[in-house]
Amino acid sequence: MIELIRAAKAATMIPGAPVIEDAAILVDQGIIREVGTYGDLAPAHSGKIIDLGDAFITPGLINAHSHLELAHLRGKCPSGQGFVAWVEDLLKQPIFDLDPQALEDAARELKRTGTCMVGDIATRFAKEMAGTLEASGLFFVVFCEAIGETIPKKTFIPSGDFEAGVISVAGHSLYTTHVDVLRAAKAETRDKGLPFSLHLAEHDDEVAIMADAPSRFLDLLQARGRLLDFQPPGKRPVQQAAALGLLDETTLAVHCVKVTDEDIETVRASGATVCLCPRSNEFIGVGRAPWEKWVASGAPVCLGTDSLASNHDLDLWNEAAYLKEHFNGELALDDLLAMMTRTPAKIMGAGHILGTLEPGKVAAFARVSERISDLF
Numbered sequence: 001m002i003e004l005i006r007a008a009k010a011a012t013m014i015p016g017a018p019v020i021e022d023a024a025i026l027v028d029q030g031i032i033r034e035v036g037t038y039g040d041l042a043p044a045h046s047g048k049i050i051d052l053g054d055a056f057i058t059p060g061l062i063n064a065h066s067h068l069e070l071a072h073l074r075g076k077c078p079s080g081q082g083f084v085a086w087v088e089d090l091l092k093q094p095i096f097d098l099d100p101q102a103l104e105d106a107a108r109e110l111k112r113t114g115t116c117m118v119g120d121i122a123t124r125f126a127k128e129m130a131g132t133l134e135a136s137g138l139f140f141v142v143f144c145e146a147i148g149e150t151i152p153k154k155t156f157i158p159s160g161d162f163e164a165g166v167i168s169v170a171g172h173s174l175y176t177t178h179v180d181v182l183r184a185a186k187a188e189t190r191d192k193g194l195p196f197s198l199h200l201a202e203h204d205d206e207v208a209i210m211a212d213a214p215s216r217f218l219d220l221l222q223a224r225g226r227l228l229d230f231q232p233p234g235k236r237p238v239q240q241a242a243a244l245g246l247l248d249e250t251t252l253a254v255h256c257v258k259v260t261d262e263d264i265e266t267v268r269a270s271g272a273t274v275c276l277c278p279r280s281n282e283f284i285g286v287g288r289a290p291w292e293k294w295v296a297s298g299a300p301v302c303l304g305t306d307s308l309a310s311n312h313d314l315d316l317w318n319e320a321a322y323l324k325e326h327f328n329g330e331l332a333l334d335d336l337l338a339m340m341t342r343t344p345a346k347i348m349g350a351g352h353i354l355g356t357l358e359p360g361k362v363a364a365f366a367r368v369s370e371r372i373s374d375l376f
Contacts, residue, residue, distance in 0.1 A: 002028045003048045005365070006038050009056040011334070012357040013341045023057070027363040035357050056373060058337055059357050060116025060364030061316045062344035064275045065197070065254050065304025067121050068129055071106040072099035073309040080285045083203040084217045090309060096124055103129075106314060107136035113315040114366025117165075119197065119252065119275075119304065119348055121145050126167050127158050134164045139362075141348050143170035143197045146185040149178040149229075156188050166349070170197035174240050175209045175230060176221070186246050195250050195347055197275075201237040201263065202255035203286040210237050238263035247272045252347050254304065257281055257289040264290070264297050273300040273347040276339075278323050280306035292328055295335065302344040316340050317369035324375045333376045337368075 010023030024038040117139035122129045126144040133140040156169045169185045171177045189196040205217035212232035249271035345355025
């Protein structure tokens, strides 16, 4: 049976389309059939009407970067002390003890705050995370994280048949993942037509490690028996990623805090999408990405919350509000909403079903938070 959903306003997120006042959406078995005004669609509709009152709705939100494996560490990690101190504390935590209740709570929080899809990094439990997300009703890309120096004899991507999403591959970083592993991981995602994710230019120690400069973090890793044979490329992180062939239109470059104007242009020219995690960067204390330059560059930009070990919650509206409140200059509402809808939908390979409100797409909606409405 076709239902009519009515809302005070709807941002369809179709490029160039205005916000619809007194909006109506016809939905048939979870799929959008028509979008317009209530005045236009209601007269011919004889089925159920769901009136959302004064709600301002958008397509369901897409959290482009999370680490749900760490959901059980909410409130247990230090903030504002810098990356090395954060990692030192994290390594003392039971980071690989999956907590089913914490995962269930995290999934409920995502759905409650309007998120319908997640790009999640899984260091050890990719199939388990995909199963949890599918069971929760969320769409997903679970990125099986490639780390270390050994290329797996079998595929990076675990076998599994998931209706709500896919398992892909991410490189952990340019310094913790061997260059041959990074190339192989990127090649597999390219061969299978899947998105590739990489933590990139997140903190000063990453820049130092790449440049063969003194690094407390490198000392920490080598004291634990890691990176003993690491060969610094003598390049900035973005330039090294480009040299390795890791940046293209199917790459999600996460964080991108420590970048130059040249780096920004390199990413833009590659077609890669940038995922900003503003509150996570502030929580850890790694600095602030040049948000304004990223937005002005024309590179696709989206938002992620990162983990509950490095953020207070998984609410993308709070992430968006933080960005808007601290943004220097103008940031249009459409541009901000795009960072959580159509832009991540495209890089996640879900643009055909999510990201905009138009016929043929999944009827997934989010209510614009009052905090965001007040800011605009």
